[in-house]
Amino acid sequence: DAGVIQSPRHEVTEMGQEVTLRCKPISGHNSLFWYRQTMMRGLELLIYFNNNVPIDDSGMPEDRFSAKMPNASFSTLKIQPSEPRDSAVYFCASSLVWDQPQHFGDGTRLSIL
Amino acid sequence: DQQVKQNSPSLSVQEGRISILNCDYTNSMFDYFLWYKKYPAEGPTFLISISSIKDKNEDGRFTVFLNKSAKHLSLHIVPSQPGDSAVYFCAASGNGNKLVFGAGTILRVKS
Numbered sequence: 001d002a003g004v005i006q007s008p009r010h011e012v013t014e015m016g017q018e019v020t021l022r023c024k025p026i027s028g029h030n031s032l033f034w035y036r037q038t039m040m041r042g043l044e045l046l047i048y049f050n051n052n053v054p055i056d057d058s059g060m061p062e063d064r065f066s067a068k069m070p071n072a073s074f075s076t077l078k079i080q081p082s083e084p085r086d087s088a089v090y091f092c093a094s095s096l097v098w099d100q101p102q103h104f105g106d107g108t109r110l111s112i113l
Numbered sequence: 114d115q116q117v118k119q120n121s122p123s124l125s126v127q128e129g130r131i132s133i134l135n136c137d138y139t140n141s142m143f144d145y146f147l148w149y150k151k152y153p154a155e156g157p158t159f160l161i162s163i164s165s166i167k168d169k170n171e172d173g174r175f176t177v178f179l180n181k182s183a184k185h186l187s188l189h190i191v192p193s194q195p196g197d198s199a200v201y202f203c204a205a206s207g208n209g210n211k212l213v214f215g216a217g218t219i220l221r222v223k224s
Contacts, residue, residue: 042214043157043202043214043217045212059211101147102212103158106154
């Protein structure tokens with residue numbers, strides 16, 4: 001079975017550019033989560049969706065961050081404009097229902113120069 | 114404020130011995146606890162969980178213990194193997210709240 005698929009695996013871009021991270025959850029999973037991992041803050045939840053509807057976006061750091069889930073098999077996390085402090089590893093995860101163990105993708109390593 | 118704390122950044126254990134990873138939490142509403150393992154350049158993978166109605170859950174070499182009065186849980190790996198070397202994250206949720214992760218503990222199992 002295919003796991004959670006994230007793209008790209010690595011992204012290097014200049015400050016001010018728009019960045020779009022993509023995620024394909026496991027088929028049949030109804031909940032999708034976006035996390036950010038940094039040395040300072042560890043693994044922090046940015047936003048999660050239930051049945052394609054955003055439920056909790058309290059972890060989204062600023063208005064520069066936005067996330068969408070247009071259908072059950074695809075989600076994006078967008079940063080516009082990007083800043084060097086956004087550099088981190090971004091993980092997408094999905095689960096059958098929101099309070100069950102989550103399956104993580106391999107992450108996108110983002111570097112903003 | 115950190116609701117889930119893993120106070121040991123790293124742990125080194127000899128192959129074949131027991132590894133004990135610890136986790137403390139502050140939110141008394143947490144009722145479901147999980148451990149994840151993470152290898153470099155990969156996402157975390159679910160390892161084992163326990164709900165607050167139990168104080169122990171075992172799965173092969175992995176056992177999680179929960180002490181609700183102390184707000185403490187631990188993961189025991191017996192016997193430890195070099196392939197267990199990874200970062201281990203403790204996580205907790207409850208009362209309809211999102212999953213909260215600890216900062217992680219790096220486990221090194223020496224052969």
